[in-house]
Amino acid sequence: MMSSIHPTVNLYKGDRIQGVWNHKQYRIERLLGEGARGSTYLASINQNLVALKISKDPAVITAESNVLRKFRKAQGVKLGPSLLDVDDGYIRQGEKYSFYVMEYVQGRTLSEHFSSIGLKRLGQITSELLKALHQLHLLGFVFGDLKPDNIIIEQQTKQVRLVDVGGVTQVGRGIREYTTFYDRGYWRLGSRKADPQYDLFSLAICMIQADPSNRLKVASQNRDVLKVLAASQMVTPFQSVIKKALLGKHANALAMKREIDYATKRLPVAAKAQNNKSSHRKKKGEIDRAEVLSITSLVGIHLSVLYFILQAL
Amino acid sequence: MNKGTVSQILLITDGCSNQGEDPVSVSQQIAQEGITVNVIGVLEDDQTEDPTGLQEVNDIAEAGGGISRIVYADDLSETVQMVTKQAMNQTIQGYVNKELQQIFGKEADEASLPPETRGEVQEVMEELGETCDLKVLVLVDTSASMQNKMSSVKESLDDLILSLDARAGSHYFSIYQFPTRKKVVKELLDWTNDGNRLAKVFPKFAVGGITPTGAALKEAAKAFHISMGDEVMRGAAYDVVDSSYRQSL
Numbered sequence A: 001m002m003s004s005i006h007p008t009v010n011l012y013k014g015d016r017i018q019g020v021w022n023h024k025q026y027r028i029e030r031l032l033g034e035g036a037r038g039s040t041y042l043a044s045i046n047q048n049l050v051a052l053k054i055s056k057d058p059a060v061i062t063a064e065s066n067v068l069r070k071f072r073k074a075q076g077v078k079l080g081p082s083l084l085d086v087d088d089g090y091i092r093q094g095e096k097y098s099f100y101v102m103e104y105v106q107g108r109t110l111s112e113h114f115s116s117i118g119l120k121r122l123g124q125i126t127s128e129l130l131k132a133l134h135q136l137h138l139l140g141f142v143f144g145d146l147k148p149d150n151i152i153i154e155q156q157t158k159q160v161r162l163v164d165v166g167g168v169t170q171v172g173r174g175i176r177e178y179t180t181f182y183d184r185g186y187w188r189l190g191s192r193k194a195d196p197q198y199d200l201f202s203l204a205i206c207m208i209q210a211d212p213s214n215r216l217k218v219a220s221q222n223r224d225v226l227k228v229l230a231a232s233q234m235v236t237p238f239q240s241v242i243k244k245a246l247l248g249k250h251a252n253a254l255a256m257k258r259e260i261d262y263a264t265k266r267l268p269v270a271a272k273a274q275n276n277k278s279s280h281r282k283k284k285g286e287i288d289r290a291e292v293l294s295i296t297s298l299v300g301i302h303l304s305v306l307y308f309i310l311q312a313l
Numbered sequence B: 001m002n003k004g005t006v007s008q009i010l011l012i013t014d015g016c017s018n019q020g021e022d023p024v025s026v027s028q029q030i031a032q033e034g035i036t037v038n039v040i041g042v043l044e045d046d047q048t049e050d051p052t053g054l055q056e057v058n059d060i061a062e063a064g065g066g067i068s069r070i071v072y073a074d075d076l077s078e079t080v081q082m083v084t085k086q087a088m089n090q091t092i093q094g095y096v097n098k099e100l101q102q103i104f105g106k107e108a109d110e111a112s113l114p115p116e117t118r119g120e121v122q123e124v125m126e127e128l129g130e131t132c133d134l135k136v137l138v139l140v141d142t143s144a145s146m147q148n149k150m151s152s153v154k155e156s157l158d159d160l161i162l163s164l165d166a167r168a169g170s171h172y173f174s175i176y177q178f179p180t181r182k183k184v185v186k187e188l189l190d191w192t193n194d195g196n197r198l199a200k201v202f203p204k205f206a207v208g209g210i211t212p213t214g215a216a217l218k219e220a221a222k223a224f225h226i227s228m229g230d231e232v233m234r235g236a237a238y239d240v241v242d243s244s245y246r247q248s249l
């Protein structure tokens, strides 16, 4: 096993990849993004656009598709993109890599939105996120790697969606993946153990990032994010709720949501007038995509595998 | 991996060793004892990302069954915790694959299972990764050129401990430096799980000259054989002077 190799798999427009297990064939359109654990491509199958994540490390694919499979069982709020397929495929007759296919969430990420976002909209987005996070927390998971790049505002519905589940962690365990600036441990304001407050902390940093004058980079030198918050004038109306989130003082996501909603309502009218066109058409017309993947019943042998492994330890 | 404990050496260095034993073959021997050797090469700010002098970093890690990364000092924190975690998962993966082969025959490994079954195996591995015990010996190159990187090294170890503390399984770490004036390696911190002790270690970091990496690795690896609490043996191990090292001075 050579995992000193970078997990990136380079694919190009027009490349085709066919699964060896489920036999579906995908055509690569373009790169959506790449990170430390693999790359995500926009791909198409029968004229439909999908997002395809591929990695040289099959464990990444298995772990993330496991998470998406669990989310599928969640009722109500959509947590993460729907999972469509998990398979292995050969790239240009060469190496075989694992990949999974998910719903393509079309829209702009929150980081691309920041420049045009008003306070009122920021309050709404945060509130929606908190609602989704609360669902996630009730399921016993923490999102972990919450950051503006992983938050997409859907173009059609204006709904807020979370993508990239690489950081999703069972409550009580060590956060699987995080990004330095959004990590509570980095700012020395708490542990890296997964609890609901971990996500609320990251969300608070996202809000501070919305301030165009944010000075997180500078603040990182003395690791004092509270000082930066105090200087972030744009988010003044949310200052106390953000501060509570940074200090882990919200009982849960709903409690923070209530305070965000309250602060949003009390925003001065000028701020309110901005951007509220978008708030009208949301949630309607959201069609649940048919879930293509069927849950294969497990081969009975896996139980004996479990048994052997646990015995041997 | 034995009795549910994953053992690792993490070597943090900025350059090659032209002294004494070949670190690559030493690393290979250490791996045979079930200890993984991970190596992080630290770049100077003006160095390119692929300097020739650091090729050895990859070779040592590969021989030691571990992971290597070459990074600037600023990225040490992220890298140290990631390398440690990935290498641990890799050890567990190798172990589980061996078990699978015993059950399904020679060719079987995780990747040959259908994706759904793989998902179940993955969950077992994650459970193991979260709960197994972990012993990490950090071996820090403190030669002159590393001097301005020591605060980054300390920060990265603080950060590593933060990540280790979040796990359910227990962990122990110890810290060794090399080279020192008279010895190949010097123990700075004996096996502990108390992150607060790190602060007291770092002011002690004295900075030496040449870097006999191979000999240092060999000495440091002995720390895994000393049962905790066994004062006599422990004393013997960390004061050993490598005769070949002395000759080379």
Ligand SMILES: Nc1ncnc2c1ncn2[C@@H]1O[C@H](COP(=O)(O)OP(=O)(O)OP(=O)(O)O)[C@@H](O)[C@H]1O
Residues within 6 Å of the ligand: A032, A033, A034, A035, A036, A037, A038, A039, A040, A051, A053, A081, A102, A103, A104, A105, A106, A109, A149, A150, A152, A163, A164, A165, A166
């Ligand atoms: N289902 C999706 N629909 C649309 N865009 C997506 C989707 N999944 C991911 N993206 C976009 O692609 C980017 C890259 O995601 P990816 O999962 O490859 O990892 P990353 O966040 O860059 O890093 P890492 O691999 O370390 O998690 C995301 O930040 C997101 O903007």
